[in-house]
Amino acid sequence: MRKIALIVFVFFCACQVRAQQVEVVKFDRLQNVIDSKTDKIQVINFWATWCAPCVKELPLFEKLNADKKDVKVTLINLDFADKEKKVESFLSKKKMTTEVLLLDEIDYNTWIDKVDQSWGGAIPATLIINPKNGKRKFIERELQEGELQKLLAEVE
């Protein structure tokens, strides 16, 4: 009996490891990413599972995160916080490995301007920051293949 329990337990753990974990966070966590003092260029993308153009451009970010070691991509998910499981299963299905933070802040006016003054609030939106020289770019639309590389070159 104990043995079976152990097997079940191990199996359960193995599944847990494979599934993408989504951390539900408040704005201060995102602020830390924005302010991070590393050598890596921070690419922060705002998205939601219900936003078709966001979903379409996700592979660009996933690829960037895997290819460029001097870039750190953080995907800020804006699905509602009670949709954590939905987001996790979405990411597992897409086999995504980039870090995803589910931002649980629904009073948008308390934080939108802190991301970028020019942000009207539409997603997808992407913020690129080079902590080494303070250069930043904010784009409030869907990105096409190759555009991320151009934007990265602009903040070098």
Place this chain on the structure above:
Amino acid sequence: MKKTKLSALLALSLVLLFAGRAPKYEIGDSVTDFKLKNVDGKMVALSDYKSAKGVIVIFDCNTCPYSKAYNERIQTLNKNYASKGFPVIAINANSPELSPGDSFEEMKAVAKKKNYEFPYLIDETQQVAKSFGASNTPHVFVLQHVGSDFKVAYIGAIDNNTRDAAAADKKYVEEAVDALLAGKAIPTEKTKAIGCGIKWKNV
């Protein structure tokens, strides 16, 4: 030489002028009259609202989860404020090619199912949304009727809780319209809100 530079500069500024976003309304601006087709097939113009104290223009659609989350609240706004002189006008500007669920036929179906008591207009050319500077759905513009003009009095979100109407403690649109009705200053004239971007044609 100087002349060439100047004309190059002029040409460049003209290019920028036309390539850039259309000028959008700010608080206090007078709104140009518009005329759009309603779900009942009739045309509705802003200038039809001669006896209104103002209107609550809401750029909305069928498909966006935020629009769905706010749907009842939009209906309630019209219920509470149409009789006080501030009716709702909902406008869908999404391109049906990019968002088939937002076609005119689908708009009719939603308006019927939800018993809309306010116009739900289609902005086929997207010119009205562009002139307002609407970016998301739902995106609200409270207009005040001043003389023969409609002036922008509030731009932004409906309230500060997308998920739960009951938990919203800042009801921006209600506060704005209440202030206008009472002849007081609007506490918050401009807010932002996360929403689905309007599906613009050929972008």
